[in-house]
Amino acid sequence: MAPFPPRFLPLSWSRRFTTVLVFLTLTALALLMIGVPIGWMALTAFKERSQIFAWPPVYWPDPVRWQNFSDVLTQIPLARFALNSLFIAVMNIVGNLFSCTLVAFAFARLRFPGRNTLFLLLLATLMIPGQIMLLPRFVVFQTLGWVGSYLPLIVPSFFGNAFFIFLMRQYIMTIPRDLDEAARIDGASTWDVFSKIILPLCVPPMMVTAVLTFLWNWNEFLDPLIYISDYDAYTVQLGLNMLKGRYNIQWNLIMAGSLLGVIPPAVLYFFAQKYLIGGIASVGLKG
Amino acid sequence: MLRRIHLRPATREAIEGYLGISPWLIGFLIFTAGPFLASLVLSFTDWQITVPPRWVGLDNYVRIFTKDPDFWQSMRVTFTYVALSLPLNLAAGLGLSLLLNHPVPGMRIFRTLFYLPVVLSGVSVALMWMWLLNPEYGVANTLLAMVGIQGPNWFWSPDWALPSVALMSLWRVGGGAIIYLAGLQNIPPHLYEAAEIDGAGPLAKLRHVTLPMLSPTIFFQLVMELIDAFQVFTAVYVITGGGPARATLFYMFFMFRAAFEDFDMGYASALAWIMALIIMGFTALVFRSSPLWVYYESEGKGS
Numbered sequence: 001m002a003p004f005p006p007r008f009l010p011l012s013w014s015r016r017f018t019t020v021l022v023f024l025t026l027t028a029l030a031l032l033m034i035g036v037p038i039g040w041m042a043l044t045a046f047k048e049r050s051q052i053f054a055w056p057p058v059y060w061p062d063p064v065r066w067q068n069f070s071d072v073l074t075q076i077p078l079a080r081f082a083l084n085s086l087f088i089a090v091m092n093i094v095g096n097l098f099s100c101t102l103v104a105f106a107f108a109r110l111r112f113p114g115r116n117t118l119f120l121l122l123l124a125t126l127m128i129p130g131q132i133m134l135l136p137r138f139v140v141f142q143t144l145g146w147v148g149s150y151l152p153l154i155v156p157s158f159f160g161n162a163f164f165i166f167l168m169r170q171y172i173m174t175i176p177r178d179l180d181e182a183a184r185i186d187g188a189s190t191w192d193v194f195s196k197i198i199l200p201l202c203v204p205p206m207m208v209t210a211v212l213t214f215l216w217n218w219n220e221f222l223d224p225l226i227y228i229s230d231y232d233a234y235t236v237q238l239g240l241n242m243l244k245g246r247y248n249i250q251w252n253l254i255m256a257g258s259l260l261g262v263i264p265p266a267v268l269y270f271f272a273q274k275y276l277i278g279g280i281a282s283v284g285l286k287g
Numbered sequence: 288m289l290r291r292i293h294l295r296p297a298t299r300e301a302i303e304g305y306l307g308i309s310p311w312l313i314g315f316l317i318f319t320a321g322p323f324l325a326s327l328v329l330s331f332t333d334w335q336i337t338v339p340p341r342w343v344g345l346d347n348y349v350r351i352f353t354k355d356p357d358f359w360q361s362m363r364v365t366f367t368y369v370a371l372s373l374p375l376n377l378a379a380g381l382g383l384s385l386l387l388n389h390p391v392p393g394m395r396i397f398r399t400l401f402y403l404p405v406v407l408s409g410v411s412v413a414l415m416w417m418w419l420l421n422p423e424y425g426v427a428n429t430l431l432a433m434v435g436i437q438g439p440n441w442f443w444s445p446d447w448a449l450p451s452v453a454l455m456s457l458w459r460v461g462g463g464a465i466i467y468l469a470g471l472q473n474i475p476p477h478l479y480e481a482a483e484i485d486g487a488g489p490l491a492k493l494r495h496v497t498l499p500m501l502s503p504t505i506f507f508q509l510v511m512e513l514i515d516a517f518q519v520f521t522a523v524y525v526i527t528g529g530g531p532a533r534a535t536l537f538y539m540f541f542m543f544r545a546a547f548e549d550f551d552m553g554y555a556s557a558l559a560w561i562m563a564l565i566i567m568g569f570t571a572l573v574f575r576s577s578p579l580w581v582y583y584e585s586e587g588k589g590s
Contacts, residue, residue, distance in 0.1 A: 018389070019389065023393075029401075030400050033404075034400050037415060037419055037458070040418070052424060103307060105307060106306075107307075110300050110301075110303055112301035118308065122315075127570065128319070131520075131562070132323075134542075135326055135542070135546055136556075136559065138546070139325060140321065140322045140325070142336070156314065158314075159317070160311040219407075219408045219409035221409055221521045221524070221525075222521070226547060237409045241524075241525055243414065244417075255414070255415070255418060258415055261410065261411035265407055269402075269406045
């Protein structure tokens with residue numbers, strides 16, 4: 001059997017059968033794993049209270065009760081919390097983009113003694129699970145008097161993130177050095193090379209960094225739980241956690257709130273997934 | 288600024304290099320290395336946060352290992368969870384990636400959908416699962432009842448609470464699958480062609496080509512999922528509170544309670560160090576075992 005590009009020949013029957021089988025399996029899995037849970041959450045969010053507890057179960061909300069959302073929003077200032085979350089996420093994006101590009105550039109392009117050792121150290125920190133650092137960091141922020149403010153949630157991003165530095169460094173390594181050298185011959189300084197040549201070419205890894213930073217910060221629960229005490233300063237996740245206590249069995253309202261909480265990351269994800277899945281697969285990462 | 292001072296180009300480049308990496312280096316010292324060592328010292332103290340720490344030597348560690356039944360319970364819970372969720376996640380992730388590697392119509396949509404749970408985490412998802420697995424009105428037990436099975440009490444049953452958390456983690460299997468998929472797509476097609484010429488069927492190809500070529504990726508995922516198992520927190524905090532009957536007293540949650548509910552920071556620091564040692568130990572073990580089963584191409588580009 002000589003190798004041939006399959007698409008130029010009619011597919012054999014067994015191949016076609018496999019394709020149909022795989023397609024059906026994936027469809028069934030997607031329905032069961034993604035469709036059912038998210039659909040159930042969304043449908044519940046529009047139901048009346050009596051319909052949640054009905055037997056036999058009522059699948060479609062009738063009537064559709066939009067009021068669930070306004071009920072939740074009057075009980076818990078989720079819009080306010082969303083702004084807080086957004087603020088923290090944007091500051092982290094700014095911090096990460098600033099610091100990670102610079103550090104990655106230095107590691108990728110500049111020669112200095114100890115560079116390889118330091119880069120190995122950076123890679124080693126990638127292996128340190130975040131939760132080990134939870135308590136030690138709290139102690140530092142406690143000593144600095146930052147507990148109760150947003151500073152512990154924002155400031156570290158300005159000192160870079162090992163994962164994003166690694167991602168960008170790998171990307172910069174693929175940019176031909178000829179570009180730098182041509183600019184240097186024209187008298188460009190290192191800063192010029194960084195800001196005028198490398199940075200404009202780094203848009204794809206910067207996109208991945210920005211999107212992931214947003215998603216991580218939006219979904220983060222433990223850090224805000226530890227550092228934020230003021231109700232007005234709550235993030236979305238802290239607010240959603242209060243839903244449970246407030247509406248003990250009003251699952252329609254709880255699901256309405258939860259649905260509101262997942263809409264921003266879901267929308268962002270669907271717009272950015274082209275960048276994201278490629279970028280993630282290339283370096284190996286999961287959320 | 289540096290341009291005005293006359294420096295040898297190599298010296299200037301070195302200075303610029305250090306300046307460039309300085310944010311990370313300073314951050315590493317302040318937010319990682321420093322706190323890490325400080326917490327080791329604190330683990331030998333009694334520190335109730337409001338009063339200054341007092342040196343107590345090995346007291347915290349002695350108390351943890353001999354007088355704290357919750358510590359052993361949290362170890363049991365965490366390791367049972369690892370034993371349950373790790374093989375499940377590895378196998379399911381691998382299986383899903385094999386499906387996703389097959390060219391079918393709408394592939395982009397499938398990949399996007401299966402990865403969705405990874406970007407939706409946090410409290411919303413915990414609440415969603417709490418409702419899905421509601422013993423009386425949740426969709427899981429509703430569907431089970433339709434086929435005549437009486438569903439369990441899930442998070443509210445001491446026997447089922449831990450498997451329920453594992454089930455929740457399986458929802459994010461798309462994250463692992465995407466990584467396996469990248470590994471699968473790096474396998475050179477000529478290996479499959481050669482195997483076909485030798486008369487290998489689909490199973491033989493999986494066993495003798497796919498799995499060996501994928502072993503570095505599997506190895507990477509094994510380490511990552513191991514670390515993940517020690518991170519379980521939000522689900523426990525939001526859904527079960529460690530119960531019922533301490534059945535979901537995960538290590539992370541147990542440590543959190545010691546630190547931020549009992550404010551016993553010295554004790555919690557000792558717990559953090561024990562966790563660090565366990566994770567490092569297991570990671571080392573996985574690394575040490577890798578020559579036995581991880582296959583690297585001798586002239587491969589490396590990953």
